[in-house]
Amino acid sequence: MPGLCRKGKGLPISASRQLIWTATTALCLLPATATAQIVRYGSDGAVQIDSFGVAWFAAFAGSICFAVVSAAALIRAKARSEAELARLKTENAELKLVADRAEAALGADDQRLVIWSAANEGPVVMGTLPESTRVPAGRAGFLAFGSWMTPAASQELEERVSALRGRGEGFTQALETLSGTHVEATGWASGSRTIVRFRNLSKERLEYVALKEQHASQGRELAAVHSLLDALAMPAWLRDEAGRLTWVNAAYARTLALPSSAAAVESGIELLDSAARQAVERQRQTTPVFQQRLSVVAAGARRVFDVVDAVCEHGSAGIATDVGELEKVQSELRRTIESHARTLDQLATAVAIFGPDKRLLFYNEAYRSLFGFNAAFLESAPEDGAVLDQLRTLRKIPEQADYRSWKREVLSSYQSLETREFWWYLPGGQTLRMIANPHPSGGVTYVYENVTERLELESRYNALIRVQGETLDHLAEGVAVFGSDGRLRLWNPAFVEMWRIEGLDLEARPHVNEVIGRLAKIAREVEVWTRIRTAVAGLADSRERESGRLECHDGSVVDFTTVPLPDGATLVTFVNITDSVNFERALVEKNEALQAADRLKNDFIQHVSYELRSPLTNIIGFAQLLSDEKMGTLNPKQREYTGYIMGSSGALLTIVNDILDLATVDAGVMELELGEVDVSATLEAASGGLRDRLSDAHISLEVTVDPDIGPLRADEKRLRQILFNLLSNAISFSEDGGRIEVICKREGEEVVFIVRDEGRGIPQDFIDAVFARFESRSAGSRRRGAGLGLSIVKSFVELHGGKVRIVSVEGRGTTVTCRFPAVPLPVAEAAE
Numbered sequence: 142m143p144g145l146c147r148k149g150k151g152l153p154i155s156a157s158r159q160l161i162w163t164a165t166t167a168l169c170l171l172p173a174t175a176t177a178q179i180v181r182y183g184s185d186g187a188v189q190i191d192s193f194g195v196a197w198f199a200a201f202a203g204s205i206c207f208a209v210v211s212a213a214a215l216i217r218a219k220a221r222s223e224a225e226l227a228r229l230k231t232e233n234a235e236l237k238l239v240a241d242r243a244e245a246a247l248g249a250d251d252q253r254l255v256i257w258s259a260a261n262e263g264p265v266v267m268g269t270l271p272e273s274t275r276v277p278a279g280r281a282g283f284l285a286f287g288s289w290m291t292p293a294a295s296q297e298l299e300e301r302v303s304a305l306r307g308r309g310e311g312f313t314q315a316l317e318t319l320s321g322t323h324v325e326a327t328g329w330a331s332g333s334r335t336i337v338r339f340r341n342l343s344k345e346r347l348e349y350v351a352l353k354e355q356h357a358s359q360g361r362e363l364a365a366v367h368s369l370l371d372a373l374a375m376p377a378w379l380r381d382e383a384g385r386l387t388w389v390n391a392a393y394a395r396t397l398a399l400p401s402s403a404a405a406v407e408s409g410i411e412l413l414d415s416a417a418r419q420a421v422e423r424q425r426q427t428t429p430v431f432q433q434r435l436s437v438v439a440a441g442a443r444r445v446f447d448v449v450d451a452v453c454e455h456g457s458a459g460i461a462t463d464v465g466e467l468e469k470v471q472s473e474l475r476r477t478i479e480s481h482a483r484t485l486d487q488l489a490t491a492v493a494i495f496g497p498d499k500r501l502l503f504y505n506e507a508y509r510s511l512f513g514f515n516a517a518f519l520e521s522a523p524e525d526g527a528v529l530d531q532l533r534t535l536r537k538i539p540e541q542a543d544y545r546s547w548k549r550e551v552l553s554s555y556q557s558l559e560t561r562e563f564w565w566y567l568p569g570g571q572t573l574r575m576i577a578n579p580h581p582s583g584g585v586t587y588v589y590e591n592v593t594e595r596l597e598l599e600s601r602y603n604a605l606i607r608v609q610g611e612t613l614d615h616l617a618e619g620v621a622v623f624g625s626d627g628r629l630r631l632w633n634p635a636f637v638e639m640w641r642i643e644g645l646d647l648e649a650r651p652h653v654n655e656v657i658g659r660l661a662k663i664a665r666e667v668e669v670w671t672r673i674r675t676a677v678a679g680l681a682d683s684r685e686r687e688s689g690r691l692e693c694h695d696g697s698v699v700d701f702t703t704v705p706l707p708d709g710a711t712l713v714t715f716v717n718i719t720d721s722v723n724f725e726r727a728l729v730e731k732n733e734a735l736q737a738a739d740r741l742k743n744d745f746i747q748h749v750s751y752e753l754r755s756p757l758t759n760i761i762g763f764a765q766l767l768s769d770e771k772m773g774t775l776n777p778k779q780r781e782y783t784g785y786i787m788g789s790s791g792a793l794l795t796i797v798n799d800i801l802d803l804a805t806v807d808a809g810v811m812e813l814e815l816g817e818v819d820v821s822a823t824l825e826a827a828s829g830g831l832r833d834r835l836s837d838a839h840i841s842l843e844v845t846v847d848p849d850i851g852p853l854r855a856d857e858k859r860l861r862q863i864l865f866n867l868l869s870n871a872i873s874f875s876e877d878g879g880r881i882e883v884i885c886k887r888e889g890e891e892v893v894f895i896v897r898d899e900g901r902g903i904p905q906d907f908i909d910a911v912f913a914r915f916e917s918r919s920a921g922s923r924r925r926g927a928g929l930g931l932s933i934v935k936s937f938v939e940l941h942g943g944k945v946r947i948v949s950v951e952g953r954g955t956t957v958t959c960r961f962p963a964v965p966l967p968v969a970e971a972a973e
Contacts, residue, residue: 291319
């Protein structure tokens with residue numbers, strides 16, 4: 142019975158309860174119905190039982206009972222589900238609260254967590270890091286570790302994360318970012334999840350990381366030094382402050398026939414005997430470094446060592462060099478040198494031998510006679526440099542424009558590994574061939590050969606060739622000379638570099654056809670190359686100059702010229718004029734772009750004039766009509782909205798007019814309507830439009846006009862616009878209850894307007910941009926302007942031939958000074 146309602150409630154009952162109520166009603170009516178269906182009376186009045194009625198009655202009664210039981214079970218199940226739903230909602234709210242608290246706690250701790258679950262899902266990123274770490278804030282940018290970490294740190298983190306996710310190995314690692322800061326990454330496994338936490342390192346932690354890195358670096362350096370010393374064949378050792386051995390190298394142990402360095406340190410066996418150690422201690426009282434040759438008994442044999450022992454703050458270190466064999470070799474060497482000296486002294490060729498210290502060790506008589514040296518000077522074993530200085534004094538060396546460089550070049554033979562040859566052309570006309578033969582053990586042997594007669598003509602020829610070669614090599618133009626047989630005879634580096642023919646063997650004197658074949662790959666202009674080939678190898682009766690231009694595939698442009706030479710050769714020059722051509726093209730393109738910009742500006746002015754000002758005028762007019770009481774009474778809210786429309790439309794119209802004025806000034810088409818200006822009246826008119834703003838902000842305006850200001854010839858409308866913008870700007874940046882001062886006076890041939898306010902001032906980093914267009918700063922609680930006011934001031938003042946200057950101190954106010962000539966100069970003359 143869907144229409145039944147609970148008694149006294151007027152609300153529909155549930156379906157299950159309706160079913161129970163219906164079943165109950167049916168059960169109540171069941172006896173009467175059953176009696177009518179089962180018990181029947183015969184014609185004789187006897188009672189008869191209908192078997193079909195009995196079956197029907199049993200089925201009906203069973204259905205009713207099943208419906209009642211089902212409805213009761215449904216009511217109980219629904220009650221349980223509602224209770225369970227309420228419990229789950231409560232738990233969900235509690236879990237959400239816990240999650241919100243956990244997320245808030247994570248975000249407040251300046252840390253960021255990356256959580257990987259066991260399933261193949263993307264990681265979850267939670268928390269934030271301080272901006273000082275310069276870590277990306279976005280999830281994708283943060284997970285791209287290589288974009289904000291150093292390569293080494295990124296690779297190490299990837300390896301640690303892989304080990305954590307694969308094997309559950311936790312870690313804590315300091316990582317360096319690309320910005321030079323450090324973050325600490327800590328990874329651990331929690332159940333089926335793996336978590337990596339990134340935290341900003343504190344000052345103490347940063348110091349710890351720095352010290353750790355320094356310690357690791359010093360450890361590596363110490364290990365490298367130990368490895369180096371351990372590889373030396375010379376015994377080396379370290380001692381502590383008490384003089385005990387703390388470390389020795391392998392050579393130390395081998396010298397004392399000990400199994401290892403550790404055994405030598407443990408046993409404390411000394412390489413130096415007590416007398417040597419006492420000598421070291423005595424010398425330390427005067428100098429921290431002991432250096433002396435000592436005789437030492439090592440492994441049952443007496444050996445000679447050069448011992449160097451240096452004391453430091455926490456001990457000392459020493460090294461011993463075996464010089465026993467060296468003494469034998471030196472003795473043999475001395476005998477050999479004496480034998481060679483006797484032989485060289487008999488030669489007619491001048492010979493001089495200088496040792497590793499660059500001092501003269503030996504010379505023969507031919508050497509002294511060749512240069513006219515004083516025997517006493519040579520016997521004093523002078524340095525090689527002093528000998529060269531003496532030769533310069535005697536004018537026995539070639540004249541040098543840069544003697545120091547030439548001297549360094551000669552003395553560089555001491556560092557050379559090969560024999561070097563020098564040609565000396567002396568001022569007296571002699572020519573010497575000097576051979577500098579470096580000795581393997583140090584020093585140089587000089588051999589001088591007088592070849593004056595044989596090389597006199599050759600020197601002149603070589604000098605001429607050098608001059609010609611140096612001249613060609615330093616030319617910016619590419620130069621190539623082809624002989625009468627058409628083969629390349631001469632070229633300079635600029636030619637090779639310009640045409641990129643390093644792979645061609647120019648020393649083999651290739652033919653002009655082969656050279657042009659290579660050059661044509663860069664510039665395929667067959668006609669031009671044919672002209673060059675004809676000029677070089679042609680058989681024309683008259684040889685004439687050829688000139689032309691080549692455009693290469695890479696965009697470069699080259700001018701060429703062929704010049705016939707008297708000996709039948711042909712000179713071909715190439716000049717790269719790409720920059721000049723590109724500059725010319727750029728100027729043309731710039732001019733076209735400027736013309737297009739000028740057309741665009743004119744189109745913009747036209748569109749603004751006709752497409753924007755006309756709708757604005759209509760909006761303002763209709764808004765004024767709506768606000769007029771004659772058109773109908775408006776409620777306060779409508780009157781307020783109408784005022785907003787008029788105010789916003791007026792402000793937009795002002796901006797449009799300012800843009801048009803600036804565009805007109807830039808286009809050079811604005812003309813001033815000059816005339817005699819009443820300064821006081823103009824100031825009054827400019828300030829009159831701002832009295833409401835002054836009154837609302839409780840700002841006082843003080844105007845001072847010099848009585849002797851005299852006449853001013855200017856455009857009164859533009860001057861009033863200048864003063865209006867300056868006052869409007871001063872009001873915008875003044876505090877409530879402030880004061881604005883306007884001063885007008887004459888200084889010489891100029892009329893000066895000064896507008897001073899006591900506002901917040903302009904920051905120094907913004908002072909240079911105040912006259913830029915569309916540059917504005919927030920004026921506190923007042924609306925921020927479009928940034929055109931001061932731009933218009935500057936443009937109109939300069940259009941009058943004047944100047945604008947602004948001085949501002951933060952917290953103390955701003956002063957703007959406009960200087961107008963009493964009689965404006967022409968614009969071009971004022972710009973100069």
